Amino acid sequence: MPLDPSRTVAELKELRELTGDANGAQRAAWTDTWEQARAWLRDKVAPTGAEHEIDEAGNQWFTLRGDSDRAVLIGGHMDSVPNGGWLDGCLNVLAGVESLRRIAEEGTPPVTVRLVDWADEEGARFGRSLVGSSAAAGSMADQDELRVLKDADGVALPDALAAHGIDLDRALDARSQLESAAAYLELHIEQGPVLESLDLPLGVVLGTFGVERHRVTWRGQAAHAGSTPMAERRDALAGAAKLALEIRDIAARVGDGAVCTSGGVICKPGIVTSVVETAEQLLDQRHLDAAKLAELLAQAKEASERFAAEERIGVEWERLWSIGPILFDETLVGFADEAITEVAGASHRLPSGPLHDAAEVSRAGVPTVMLFVQSLRGLSHTKLEDTKEEHIELSAAALDGLARRTIDWVASGGGR
Amino acid sequence: MPLDPSRTVAELKELRELTGDANGAQRAAWTDTWEQARAWLRDKVAPTGAEHEIDEAGNQWFTLRGDSDRAVLIGGHMDSVPNGGWLDGCLNVLAGVESLRRIAEEGTPPVTVRLVDWADEEGARFGRSLVGSSAAAGSMADQDELRVLKDADGVALPDALAAHGIDLDRALDARSQLESAAAYLELHIEQGPVLESLDLPLGVVLGTFGVERHRVTWRGQAAHAGSTPMAERRDALAGAAKLALEIRDIAARVGDGAVCTSGGVICKPGIVTSVVETAEQLLDQRHLDAAKLAELLAQAKEASERFAAEERIGVEWERLWSIGPILFDETLVGFADEAITEVAGASHRLPSGPLHDAAEVSRAGVPTVMLFVQSLRGLSHTKLEDTKEEHIELSAAALDGLARRTIDWVASGGGR
Numbered sequence: 141m142p143l144d145p146s147r148t149v150a151e152l153k154e155l156r157e158l159t160g161d162a163n164g165a166q167r168a169a170w171t172d173t174w175e176q177a178r179a180w181l182r183d184k185v186a187p188t189g190a191e192h193e194i195d196e197a198g199n200q201w202f203t204l205r206g207d208s209d210r211a212v213l214i215g216g217h218m219d220s221v222p223n224g225g226w227l228d229g230c231l232n233v234l235a236g237v238e239s240l241r242r243i244a245e246e247g248t249p250p251v252t253v254r255l256v257d258w259a260d261e262e263g264a265r266f267g268r269s270l271v272g273s274s275a276a277a278g279s280m281a282d283q284d285e286l287r288v289l290k291d292a293d294g295v296a297l298p299d300a301l302a303a304h305g306i307d308l309d310r311a312l313d314a315r316s317q318l319e320s321a322a323a324y325l326e327l328h329i330e331q332g333p334v335l336e337s338l339d340l341p342l343g344v345v346l347g348t349f350g351v352e353r354h355r356v357t358w359r360g361q362a363a364h365a366g367s368t369p370m371a372e373r374r375d376a377l378a379g380a381a382k383l384a385l386e387i388r389d390i391a392a393r394v395g396d397g398a399v400c401t402s403g404g405v406i407c408k409p410g411i412v413t414s415v416v417e418t419a420e421q422l423l424d425q426r427h428l429d430a431a432k433l434a435e436l437l438a439q440a441k442e443a444s445e446r447f448a449a450e451e452r453i454g455v456e457w458e459r460l461w462s463i464g465p466i467l468f469d470e471t472l473v474g475f476a477d478e479a480i481t482e483v484a485g486a487s488h489r490l491p492s493g494p495l496h497d498a499a500e501v502s503r504a505g506v507p508t509v510m511l512f513v514q515s516l517r518g519l520s521h522t523k524l525e526d527t528k529e530e531h532i533e534l535s536a537a538a539l540d541g542l543a544r545r546t547i548d549w550v551a552s553g554g555g556r
Numbered sequence: 557m558p559l560d561p562s563r564t565v566a567e568l569k570e571l572r573e574l575t576g577d578a579n580g581a582q583r584a585a586w587t588d589t590w591e592q593a594r595a596w597l598r599d600k601v602a603p604t605g606a607e608h609e610i611d612e613a614g615n616q617w618f619t620l621r622g623d624s625d626r627a628v629l630i631g632g633h634m635d636s637v638p639n640g641g642w643l644d645g646c647l648n649v650l651a652g653v654e655s656l657r658r659i660a661e662e663g664t665p666p667v668t669v670r671l672v673d674w675a676d677e678e679g680a681r682f683g684r685s686l687v688g689s690s691a692a693a694g695s696m697a698d699q700d701e702l703r704v705l706k707d708a709d710g711v712a713l714p715d716a717l718a719a720h721g722i723d724l725d726r727a728l729d730a731r732s733q734l735e736s737a738a739a740y741l742e743l744h745i746e747q748g749p750v751l752e753s754l755d756l757p758l759g760v761v762l763g764t765f766g767v768e769r770h771r772v773t774w775r776g777q778a779a780h781a782g783s784t785p786m787a788e789r790r791d792a793l794a795g796a797a798k799l800a801l802e803i804r805d806i807a808a809r810v811g812d813g814a815v816c817t818s819g820g821v822i823c824k825p826g827i828v829t830s831v832v833e834t835a836e837q838l839l840d841q842r843h844l845d846a847a848k849l850a851e852l853l854a855q856a857k858e859a860s861e862r863f864a865a866e867e868r869i870g871v872e873w874e875r876l877w878s879i880g881p882i883l884f885d886e887t888l889v890g891f892a893d894e895a896i897t898e899v900a901g902a903s904h905r906l907p908s909g910p911l912h913d914a915a916e917v918s919r920a921g922v923p924t925v926m927l928f929v930q931s932l933r934g935l936s937h938t939k940l941e942d943t944k945e946e947h948i949e950l951s952a953a954a955l956d957g958l959a960r961r962t963i964d965w966v967a968s969g970g971g972r
Contacts, residue, residue, distance in 0.1 A: 330783065331780060331783050332779075332780055332782075332783025332784055332785075333779075333783075333784060333785070333788050334783070334785060334788075337788065349782055351782070353828055363748075363749070363934060364747060364748055364909055364910065364934070364936075365815065365817035365819060365840045365842070365909065366748075366765055366767070366815065366840075366842050366908070366909020366910050367746065367747050367748025367749075367750070367908070367909035367910060367934065368748055368749060368815070368909070368934065369748075369749075369750060369813070369815065370804060370807050370808065370814075370815060370816075372749050372750075372753065377800050377818055377820075377821065378800065378801065378804075380797070381796070381797035381798075381800040381801050382797075382801065384793050384794065384797040385794065385797050385798065385801075388786060388794075391786050392786065397785070398786075399781065399782065399784070399785065399786055400786075401781035401828075401829075401830075401831055402793055402832070403781060403823070403825075403826065403827050403828045403829065403830050403831070403832060404793075404823035404825075404826035404827065404828070404832060405793065405821055405823055406826075407819070407820035407821055409819075409820075410819065410820035410822075410838075411819050411820065411838070412769055412817075412819045412820075412838040412839075412840050412876065413817075413819065413840060414817070414819050415817055415819070416818070416819060416820060422826075422827070422828040423828075424781045424782075424828050424829060426781070426782050460828065492782070492783070493780055493781065493782020493783035493784070494780065494782050494783060518779065518780070518783065518784065518788075520780075
């Protein structure tokens, strides 16, 4: 069948009918609805002749064998968060299906083409995202931690996986899936406001941000709001307030797309009649450049020490999580620019704030790139998530143009 | 008996043994332990010959009849918060007992002298403080609200009072107690750091602060911490942070002892990966001058509108509570200065941040003054509350000197 991007829109709506309700998409991984969506997907792909397989980590693979075993991978995920949107994850897969149809129709491709539906990208049920792709990438280093995770009903993660035929102890055997991978492509909704603000339908993702995530705890002295003169106070909230404002100046100074967020402050005792004794502040800093990410953190720490001294309060930093930046493949970024310009007239390069399965594959050494399609109002993980249908069609066409260029490249010796 | 301030210290320790435990004082109003403390007090006062009476609001009165019915009142409260300190409230009463002993020993006084142990000053059990004094002052305007208050065990306030012989519907009949009151005197621990920072044992209270208490709600837009560029954000926390810092400048500009406190900020969604959508900020502003209190509030509101515009967020103000300043009697303030200087060499005038029973009596039109004795580290409502024994003795002596001057004044036609 020739490429028909309007079919992608129609199939997304069909999937929404099948696996969503009034509150949004309900395809959380390791549920019956998720299995239903994967069975539906298998039926959709079957006419292409691609071979179906579930790997040791629960990832669903469709393989269109080519003249060479070296493979171009197109990925996405059928799972959603509970009450999720109609596009996050499944647009990626369904646009890939459309490309697979076009490739199959044209006869045996020069290299193998594989579509992968990663298992449990969202981590909605157990709080650990990128489950399937991190197993395939070999970066799932926290199996002992996974073993003790429980869902809201007290079901342990290994038991939930076992109910879907997956043995956690063997999940890392999924690494064999990436042995033949020469390149990896992924389309995703942006989940941010950049493309909409630029009035562009599509963009190329340069890589995923490195992240520094900390809890900053300020310690002052509780004191009566009525009987304590201003000069006698040691107000923990003052430190948090200064830092919440300062991180914006730091992001501007470091620049190049730096983002810094104070997502919340918990004040104790937190009552109207007392100066704040303890303020626990959440801080998230992101940059695509490792050195600049380190600079964001260093400047915030230096500022916090200065504020602590000014306010005669204490400050402590506790790292909650961090990850380095992951940069996508330069050649593939170029192909992506071409493919987007071909269908939309203009492209734009931007980093990804959220992590994606593509980051895991890239970390495993497979040349990788992603496309973003505009998200209306930047909303995702809600039933309000939306993208114009004309943009969805453009995104499917651009992904196919990227696949075509990548297959030619790998066939001529490019890729890993 | 001549005045013996060391006896006040000894009796405070005796009361602590009788009604406290390892966690502090346990004389919450409307409990058996509180009744035990009041029975103990009655036995202590009995040798003076003062008449004992419980009024319609549960206040305990000891009346030493004088040549005139016009009465000088000395007040305090035997009730404590749970796990309270050994001084808050009962120091006032026991220093008054010592003065009563001295006056009784000297024969029939020229005017009547009354010691009052106000019922439920702390409001620890039902969350409504100054219960007995507001009834006597006639300012208990919220009887319908009191009627529905319940304690942590679900017991309604009227039932708890009835168990101690008090009929809430008749509580306001206690107003008759103040008909003959010519002046009211109260000693209290400072519950703040001012006298300690000045290295002074005693101070005269000019009045109680007026209070403006508000919830300030900032409304921005939740947005992904990774995918939302800094310039696109509408961060509710930024508004709260700016106001938390600005109120300090406002307090400094308005001056004359102004205090402004942001006791807490509740952030929603309050997660590390999202810009703050809603920040609910608590604000407490106090001043002894009504016009300056209004100025504190007006400047904070004006600043909040400016910050909301700068941050492209919304701001709403909700008044939680307010009360005007209550100024004590100028003549009695002068007597208090003299009495303090007599025993301690130096006096200091300061406002009271917390409210006290004295504020209710003053609002009822009775000339009133308070003495503060230094609190170590400004702590109260905790077993760590403490005052040097030598300062406790000085405070009892100063209260007696103030009582002597006030009795002479009232006898010569002063007071109400």
